[in-house]
Amino acid sequence: MTVAVVQFGGSNCDRDAVRALDHLGVDAERVWYEDGLPADPDGIVLPGGFSYGDYLRAGAMAARDPIMSEVRAAVDDGVPVIGICNGAQIGSESRLTPGAFTTNASARFQCEPVHLRVERADTPWTAAYDESDVIEVPIAHGEGRFEIGDEAHADLVDDDRVLFRYCDADGNVTDAANPNGSTDNVAGVLGERETVAVLMPHPERATLPDLGRSTDGAGILEAFA
C-alpha cells in the first residue's frame, strides 16, 4: 500500500514528490506509466514536468494514455488523486477537473514564489489550513493560465470547487497578484469528488525545510499521511 507517483516520459518532479512525501512519513513510489498502477494504491500523484514534450498542448498526450483509465477507475473508488503543474494540465485534459490550463498571459515561462489563498479548508488537501489562510508556494510553468467558459465558471464557483486562488501576501485576490492571467485568479480546483484536486503551484517544492524557503506546501501533501 503506497502512494503512486506516475512518471511519464518527460515528467521531472516525480522524485521531488517522492522525497517530499517521504519527509512527511508517507510511503510513496514512482510508477512508470507503461507499467500501470500498483494494486490498491493509497493515493496517486500526477507530478510536474513536460510529459510528451508538451506536444499539442501541455498534458494532452499523457491525458489520453492508457494509465489514465486506471487513474479514473481509482478516482471512482475514492482514491485521493492530485495533479501538480503538468499533472494539473493532465488532470484537466483528462476531464478529471473542470477548465483548462493554457499559455500564460505573459507568454513567458514563469518560475517564482506566489501566494495562495486557501478557499476551502474542509477537503483532504487543505485540512491542515484554515479557510482564507495565505500560503507561499512556488510556480514554474509556461501554460498555467486557468481558462473556463463563463457558464462552467459560474458552476465552479456555485459548487465551491475553487481550492486556491492567487493572492497577495495579505490574502487579497488582485490582478497584480495573478501571475499568469488565470480566470478569477484560480490556481487550483477540485474535481467532482473532493478527493481529486489539481493545482499549478508546486507544494512538493515547499515541503522540505532544507530547501530554505517556505514549507507551506506540506499541508497539501499531508492529505496522503
Next chain:
Amino acid sequence: MTNYTATVTVRLKRGVLDPEAETTQQALERLGFELDDLRSADRFEVDLDATDADEAAERAGEMAERLLANPTIHDYDVAVAER
C-alpha cells in the same frame, strides 16, 4: 474506398486570450507592418481512406473532439478533399 485529406483547423474560441498571437502581432508591427489584429490556429492534415467524404469528415471530427482540440478553449472545423 477513396483517399482523402481531412484538414482540421483548431483555433481559440473568440474572447480567449492568445498571448502567442499578440506577441507575433507585436513582432510584425516592429517590422513596420500595419495590422488590426492577428489570430493564430493549428492546422492538422489527416490522410485517410473512407467510403465517402462524409465518413472522412466524421472521423476527422472525432479526432478533433477526442484529442486535437480542447473544447474548453477551442473551436474547430473540418474540410475534406480527395487526394
